[in-house]
Amino acid sequence: MDAIRLGPFLIKYIWIALLLSGITAYLAIELRLMKKPELKNQLFSYLLNGIWVLLLTYKFSIVLFRPSIIMTNPKGLIYFTGGTKGFFLGVILSIVYISFNVISNKLPLKQSFTVLIQAIIIFVIVYYVQTLFLFNL
Numbered sequence: 852m853d854a855i856r857l858g859p860f861l862i863k864y865i866w867i868a869l870l871l872s873g874i875t876a877y878l879a880i881e882l883r884l885m886k887k888p889e890l891k892n893q894l895f896s897y898l899l900n901g902i903w904v905l906l907l908t909y910k911f912s913i914v915l916f917r918p919s920i921i922m923t924n925p926k927g928l929i930y931f932t933g934g935t936k937g938f939f940l941g942v943i944l945s946i947v948y949i950s951f952n953v954i955s956n957k958l959p960l961k962q963s964f965t966v967l968i969q970a971i972i973i974f975v976i977v978y979y980v981q982t983l984f985l986f987n988l
Contacts, residue, residue, distance in 0.1 A: 868981040876974040883966050894963060897952045898970075901945035908944050912937030 854861040884891035912933030913920060920927045953963045
């Protein structure tokens, strides 16, 4: 079984792994930028907005890649996602969004991108370690 049942809810192990990986990456940013709270707050804001850009692009990019689905099955927009192409489009758009905001607000580039890259690496490593050893997915 690849999910935990809590009453009427099913929580997939992969969601738990993503949540724990996100918490770990958050703590890494928090520890790294402990002495610079204004930079930390701005980076968190841009990072969270970038995640929303990624998720929304992933979800609704099917309109770009298969516009015929709107005409034939409008409810399909709710159920379908953009797939791999939509995910990578979302990643590109979120990177552009974060980069644009960091540059336009004149934040320290080297430190900002170093922290964000370290957080992404920590997120990926923790996620794959969990899926390999804990959840055996």
